[in-house]
Amino acid sequence: MVVAEKSRHITRALEELEMMSGDEATRMVYEYRLKMIRDENARMDDAVERGLEKGRMQGLTQGIEEFYALIKKGYAPEEAKKKLQTAYYNGG
16 A cells, blocks of 8 residues: 555545544534445435346346357358357457
8 A cells, every 4th residue: 555545545444433432412513424325325225236237137138149040040160150159259
């Protein structure tokens, strides 16, 4: 950890300590703010995970559709597999 980063962490820790050692109202506002930040982070993490899962499912569906389209065109399963792998690994 570089000095500037350590300093930033130390400064943040001192700010948090100061807030936590303040009066009851200040502490409650601070804790509420932290909860709101954590809740928002959790919502964002959940949205990202749902987006990734949706993308994986769309990719899988597309791959299956393309595989069966090649089979209908007369490709053997192994040939269709190799053709799709080549297309996807070579960018298109």
